[in-house]
Amino acid sequence: MNAMTYFHKHHNHQFSQRIIRMNRYVSDLQSQIVNEIVNLGFEYPHSEEWIYQNGNGGGQSLRFEDHDLIERGGVNVSCVQGQLTPRMFESMRHHHKTLADMHPTDQDIFSATGISLVLHPKNPHVPTVHANFRLFEAEVGASQCWWFGGGADLTPYLLYPADAKHFHQTYYKAMEFNRPGLYQKYKQWCDQYFWLSHRAEARGVGGIFFDDLCTEQGFEEDFSFVRTMGDVFIESYLPIVKRHLLKDFTDAEKKWQDFRHSRYVEFNLLHDRGTKFGLLSQGRTDSILMSMPKVASWSQEPSVAEISRAAELQNVLKLPQNWIT
Amino acid sequence: MNAMTYFHKHHNHQFSQRIIRMNRYVSDLQSQIVNEIVNLGFEYPHSEEWIYQNGNGGGQSLRFEDHDLIERGGVNVSCVQGQLTPRMFESMRHHHKTLADMHPTDQDIFSATGISLVLHPKNPHVPTVHANFRLFEAEVGASQCWWFGGGADLTPYLLYPADAKHFHQTYYKAMEFNRPGLYQKYKQWCDQYFWLSHRAEARGVGGIFFDDLCTEQGFEEDFSFVRTMGDVFIESYLPIVKRHLLKDFTDAEKKWQDFRHSRYVEFNLLHDRGTKFGLLSQGRTDSILMSMPKVASWSQEPSVAEISRAAELQNVLKLPQNWIT
Numbered sequence: 196m197n198a199m200t201y202f203h204k205h206h207n208h209q210f211s212q213r214i215i216r217m218n219r220y221v222s223d224l225q226s227q228i229v230n231e232i233v234n235l236g237f238e239y240p241h242s243e244e245w246i247y248q249n250g251n252g253g254g255q256s257l258r259f260e261d262h263d264l265i266e267r268g269g270v271n272v273s274c275v276q277g278q279l280t281p282r283m284f285e286s287m288r289h290h291h292k293t294l295a296d297m298h299p300t301d302q303d304i305f306s307a308t309g310i311s312l313v314l315h316p317k318n319p320h321v322p323t324v325h326a327n328f329r330l331f332e333a334e335v336g337a338s339q340c341w342w343f344g345g346g347a348d349l350t351p352y353l354l355y356p357a358d359a360k361h362f363h364q365t366y367y368k369a370m371e372f373n374r375p376g377l378y379q380k381y382k383q384w385c386d387q388y389f390w391l392s393h394r395a396e397a398r399g400v401g402g403i404f405f406d407d408l409c410t411e412q413g414f415e416e417d418f419s420f421v422r423t424m425g426d427v428f429i430e431s432y433l434p435i436v437k438r439h440l441l442k443d444f445t446d447a448e449k450k451w452q453d454f455r456h457s458r459y460v461e462f463n464l465l466h467d468r469g470t471k472f473g474l475l476s477q478g479r480t481d482s483i484l485m486s487m488p489k490v491a492s493w494s495q496e497p498s499v500a501e502i503s504r505a506a507e508l509q510n511v512l513k514l515p516q517n518w519i520t
Numbered sequence: 521m522n523a524m525t526y527f528h529k530h531h532n533h534q535f536s537q538r539i540i541r542m543n544r545y546v547s548d549l550q551s552q553i554v555n556e557i558v559n560l561g562f563e564y565p566h567s568e569e570w571i572y573q574n575g576n577g578g579g580q581s582l583r584f585e586d587h588d589l590i591e592r593g594g595v596n597v598s599c600v601q602g603q604l605t606p607r608m609f610e611s612m613r614h615h616h617k618t619l620a621d622m623h624p625t626d627q628d629i630f631s632a633t634g635i636s637l638v639l640h641p642k643n644p645h646v647p648t649v650h651a652n653f654r655l656f657e658a659e660v661g662a663s664q665c666w667w668f669g670g671g672a673d674l675t676p677y678l679l680y681p682a683d684a685k686h687f688h689q690t691y692y693k694a695m696e697f698n699r700p701g702l703y704q705k706y707k708q709w710c711d712q713y714f715w716l717s718h719r720a721e722a723r724g725v726g727g728i729f730f731d732d733l734c735t736e737q738g739f740e741e742d743f744s745f746v747r748t749m750g751d752v753f754i755e756s757y758l759p760i761v762k763r764h765l766l767k768d769f770t771d772a773e774k775k776w777q778d779f780r781h782s783r784y785v786e787f788n789l790l791h792d793r794g795t796k797f798g799l800l801s802q803g804r805t806d807s808i809l810m811s812m813p814k815v816a817s818w819s820q821e822p823s824v825a826e827i828s829r830a831a832e833l834q835n836v837l838k839l840p841q842n843w844i845t
Contacts, residue, residue: 260820267818393805457812464789465799474790480718487782489819493592493812495585 210252210276213341213414214306217330218274220418221310222255224328224425225272228312229257231429235436237264249477250277252306256482259314261489264440268314269485275478279303279333283475287333290468291407293340294333306332309345310425311469313486314432319452320439322351322358322399323459324432325486327469328425330418341414343421344406347428348385349435350399350459352452353504354511356518358435359400363518365431366403366424373423378519381405386515391462396512398462402431451497451505456488463487535577535601538666538739539631542655543599545743546635547580549653549750550597553637554582556754560761562589574802575602577631581807584639586814589765593639594810600803604628604658608800612658615793616732618665619658631657634670635750636794638811639757644777645764647676647683647724648784649757650811652794653750655743666739668746669731672753673710674760675724675784677777678829679836681843683760684725688843690756691728691749698748703844706730711840716787721837723787727756776822776830781813788812 210218233239240262246253254273259265284299309329316323328345349362363382370378385404389397403424410417463470463486473483499505535543558564565587571578579598584590609624634654641648653670674687688707695703710729714722728749735742788795788811798808824830 393799393808453815457816460785460816461789461809464786465796471790474718483718484786484818487818489817490778491782491785491816491818492814493809493816494814 210274210306211332213418214274214276214308214330214332217418218272218308220422220425221272221308221328224428225255225257225270225310225312228270228429231433232264235264235440237262240265240269245479245482247273247275247277247479250275252276254479254482256479256485258485262317264316264318264436265314266317267485267487267489268312269482270310270312270314271482271485272308272310273478273482274306274308276304276306279305279335283472284335286472286475291340291342293342293407293409294335297333297335297338297340300336303336304334315456315488316436318439318442319352319444319448320355320442321436322349323488324349326425326428328421330421341409342406343408343417345421345424346381346385346388346402346404347424347431348389348399348402348404349432350455351508352455353448353502354400354508355435355439355504356507358438359511359516360518361434362400362402362431365427367519369423369427370403373420378403389462391458391466393465394458394461396458396509397515398459400511400518401515445502447497447502450492450494451499451502453488453490453492454494454497456491457493459488460491535599535631536657538743539599539633539655539657542743542746543597543633545747545750546597546633546653549753550580550582550595550635550637553595553754556758557589560589560765562587565590565595570804570807572598572600572602572804575600577601579804579807581804581810583810587642589641589643589761590639591642592810592812592814593637594807595635595637595639596807596810597633597635598803598807599631599633601629601631604630604660608797609660611797611800616665616667618667618732618734619660622658622660622663622665625661628661629659640781640813641761643764643767644677644769644773645680645767646761647674648813649674651750651753653746655746666734667731668733668742670746670749671706671710671713671727671729672749672756673714673724673727673729674757675780676833677780678773678827679725679833680760680764680829681832683763684836684841685843686759687725687727687756690752692844694748694752695728698745703728714787716783716791718790719783719786721783721834722840723784723837725836725843726840770827772822772827775817775819776824776827778813778815778817779819779822781816782818784813785816 240257252275258269326347332341381403385401565582577600583594636652651672657666692703706728
């Protein structure tokens with residue numbers, strides 16, 4: 196399956212070589228990730244190709260619904276191009292320094308490609324994972340700019356500290372080799388980004404987060420660095436899945452997972468910039484909201500004293516930890 | 521129980537007579553509404569008084585959790601006062617004409633009191649209801665302004681057209697007597713406000729919605745008009761509850777209700793101004809998010825062909841109806 200097919204048929208504006216190369220990379224990563232799940236003995240997700248109705252391009256969603264491993268989720272690739280409206284420009288200008296000095300016209304264009312995945316496992320011993328790697332380009336008047344963004348973060352329901360350590364250390368090792376010192380910055384950015392201020396708690400145990408990545412080293416170096424992070428995603432998550440996959444779970448643990456899902460929903464709908472930008476740019480609602488869990492419960496808070504590893508989770512959510520040393 | 525107690529103990533800035541009178545009215549309405557539910561033979565909700573930590577005042581939440589009639593919900597009254605931060609000022613300025621020409625300082629104060637209720641019944645034959653009546657005051661520099669806002673709207677899961685007609689006609693009759701022509705305006709405002717653009721559907725069958733109400737007729741007239749709407753709330757909803765309360769329901773109907781709950785969650789967290797303003801002004805998260813249903817499901821869309829009155833609901837959500845003629 197090649198995610199390029201949906202837009203090669205439909206473009207009437209040229210995607211840049213940068214966008215095309217990033218799209219090839221994330222399409223390949225999408226296949227690899229899904230193959231790893233299938234290789235564990237689970238069925239292939241449901242594939243949907245879609246066309247971006249408000250411009251050029253489209254995407255491929257590989258969706259999990261009532262799957263034996265993944266209760267709900269998806270591994271999506273998209274590559275779209277359209278008008279950069281003044282409203283979108285304003286909403287991005289605050290976050291992207293390369294836009295700060297540009298002057299929008301009514302003929303500006305954006306292009307974006309990336310992979311976005313959320314996996315909500317059925318078994319509450321297996322953490323939810325989210326990852327996202329994307330390239331954004333804007334043509335504003337006669338100027339052009341681009342930047343990478345993305346990250347990966349883990350949301351356990353029952354705390355196994357070894358999982359959080361493994362996840363963080365995987366990114367730490369990959370990044371320290373490439374760009375020493377950056378892990379710490381991106382780890383803190385992740386902790387800040389996924390903070391639910393109205394609950395005074397983190398969404399999960401974090402990971403890495405970055406945006407507006409466009410360094411003086413140029414596109415090749417930045418693209419290579421982003422691939423480094425994408426390349427270790429499988430290594431960061433699959434061993435955790437394998438560890439817990441066959442564990443039995445109780446009704447109380449499942450209820451606790453559904454209760455915690457409500458915080459995930461609150462974060463994504465109240466705070467997440469990607470969700471807001473996607474819905475604002477009239478993106479595909481079903482693909483954007485594949486990040487929602489199957490069931491979220493705003494029931495009375497379960498008593499964590501009766502659920503092993505739940506109180507431990509609550510403690511680390513209140514104060515983000517250092518998982519490296 | 522008197523909701524005034526929590527702030528009489530704690531104020532160090534004077535609440536205005538306007539705020540105090542509106543607070544008395546909504547506290548009384550809160551008691552009446554809850555008494556009606558109790559008089560149907562159900563237990564009294566859980567009462568919580570709380571203090572507003574970022575200013576003066578507080579509120580009383582009457583919360584329903586796993587109640588025999590109301591699966592989740594609350595009838596809340598609050599009366600708070602605090603610093604009108606520049607961020608709050610900017611977020612309100614777009615919607616309130618009385619703020620448009622004012623110049624914020626760092627010593628501005630807001631006061632607000634109101635009743636806010638959401639009732640999510642257990643039985644999917646009984647619609648969810650939301651209502652809210654509030655008075656807001658701002659002291660910006662040497663200037664003062666106030667306005668009323670509020671409304672009431674109905675969210676059925678299985679469509680009984682007679683319910684939607686009764687609900688709308690109750691407000692129509694009350695408002696036409698007082699201010700002819702206004703029902704139509706507020707009905708349309710409601711349809712616009714509760715429109716989920718990313719789903720291209722309404723949250724429910726609507727009702728009335730208004731904001732920024734501060735007419736040339738002055739406070740007494742506007743206050744009287746707001747009381748007219750508050751006074752008919754019980755008449756607008758209770759007969760609907762009584763009609764369906766004892767109906768049996770199937771698993772498929774319950775699942776459909778949980779599925780539709782996810783749209784309710786999406787609206788409240790993505791679009792609702794009250795929710796955003798509440799969380800921005802560091803309001804009480806538990807009270808603000810009492811609007812969440814107990815369970816929301818983002819499962820695959822159930823087949824409405826197999827659920828009586830579900831397809832009929834979908835049709836009216838796609839195109840808001842005239843329920844008066």
